[in-house]
Amino acid sequence: MDFETIKKDAQSSFMPTYQRFEIAPVKGKGATLQDAGGREFIDFTSGIGVNSLGYSHDGWVKAVSNQAAALQHISNLYYNSAQTQLAKTLCGRSGYDAVFLANSGAEANECALKLARKYSFDNYGPGRGTVLSLQNSFHGRTLATITATGQEEYHQYFLPFPEGFRYTPANDIALLDEAMTPDVCALIIEFIQGEGGVLPLEPEFVQAAKALCDEKDVLLIADEVQTGIGRTGKFFAREHFGIKPDVLTSAKGLGNGLPIGACLCTAQLSGVLSPGTHGSTFGGNPVACAGAKVVLDYLTDDVLRDITEKGEYLKAELEKLSEVEFVRGKGLMLAAGLKNKKAKEVAAACVEKGLLVLTAKECLRFLPPLVVTYDEIDKGIKILADVLEQ
Numbered sequence: 001m002d003f004e005t006i007k008k009d010a011q012s013s014f015m016p017t018y019q020r021f022e023i024a025p026v027k028g029k030g031a032t033l034q035d036a037g038g039r040e041f042i043d044f045t046s047g048i049g050v051n052s053l054g055y056s057h058d059g060w061v062k063a064v065s066n067q068a069a070a071l072q073h074i075s076n077l078y079y080n081s082a083q084t085q086l087a088k089t090l091c092g093r094s095g096y097d098a099v100f101l102a103n104s105g106a107e108a109n110e111c112a113l114k115l116a117r118k119y120s121f122d123n124y125g126p127g128r129g130t131v132l133s134l135q136n137s138f139h140g141r142t143l144a145t146i147t148a149t150g151q152e153e154y155h156q157y158f159l160p161f162p163e164g165f166r167y168t169p170a171n172d173i174a175l176l177d178e179a180m181t182p183d184v185c186a187l188i189i190e191f192i193q194g195e196g197g198v199l200p201l202e203p204e205f206v207q208a209a210k211a212l213c214d215e216k217d218v219l220l221i222a223d224e225v226q227t228g229i230g231r232t233g234k235f236f237a238r239e240h241f242g243i244k245p246d247v248l249t250s251a252k253g254l255g256n257g258l259p260i261g262a263c264l265c266t267a268q269l270s271g272v273l274s275p276g277t278h279g280s281t282f283g284g285n286p287v288a289c290a291g292a293k294v295v296l297d298y299l300t301d302d303v304l305r306d307i308t309e310k311g312e313y314l315k316a317e318l319e320k321l322s323e324v325e326f327v328r329g330k331g332l333m334l335a336a337g338l339k340n341k342k343a344k345e346v347a348a349a350c351v352e353k354g355l356l357v358l359t360a361k362e363c364l365r366f367l368p369p370l371v372v373t374y375d376e377i378d379k380g381i382k383i384l385a386d387v388l389e390q
């Protein structure tokens, strides 16, 4: 089908929630995509941090196809080995003791919020259900997770929002201390605020937040939906900060494109969400789990080192561009601030020339597949340089 027909059908069929770029890719290999006409695109987006192994990764395709052919879904009323193997591997690799499998980042966060409130209820009774989150954060699009999202622009139209959410500025220890009143059960943070502009938290703030949470028995929830699964050069970004949050959520890069989310917790919390208190029809789908297991097995220590090195290379190449004012982030999660040009316009011009890039706030944002090659990075940078020089 030609592009104009696809676009027209899309416009007449969908709720208009998405602003789309003017292409319809049909296939890919590694970090390189193709549209129906054979036009190539270097992908620095991974479908927003999702396609860790890029396109048509052999092992992932095999695992997913075999599982789809054998058993595509069985519900959580029965045992399933694809699901159990993923859970065991994810707990082992992350250093956590129990996991709940969901279908998205927002759902993984919903699980974390419910877990925190129930832990508090079980131990302290009602009246301690407030969740603190950081200003400029992003935690998802469900009613609870947009409420947890610390950005005013998300807090319109959908009133009334759920109760029990408050915000505190990132990197301000004194204000966090003040905000930790006796009604608080949890603090949710992103180690690097992704949608907020790829802004890493300061290590001192993270350490202090962990200490305050421990002191008051407030659960620290790390939203690693974007930062996890090798994205920053560590299995989870928490390793950069040397702390272990009580609860940690994952999604995006975990499934390499199939919908899956995970909420991990420590041994102390593993029994809080008792039978009947939480669940999901699709959560832990065997096909998604079989694929996610391939992603986890791919992320060896050597590969994580390689991601760090490629990230440093991409950062250095971006810093060489005269229009680039600064580059921040870690591993293959980077943002570039521009001196004069508008990031949104640059991203649109890049697509025309064969490069997919993201934006976050006023910055260009880069989340290439973790398998991106140096050659693909060079090709992408070349296109970006051309666009910035226009």
Ligand SMILES: *Cc1c(COP(=O)(O)O)cnc(C)c1O
Pocket (backbone or CB within 6 Å): 103, 104, 105, 106, 107, 109, 138, 139, 140, 141, 190, 194, 195, 223, 224, 225, 226, 251, 252
């Ligand atoms: C993308 C994202 C989410 C939401 O994930 P969905 O799968 O879109 O629900 C939540 N938290 C963070 C940090 C994210 O980057």
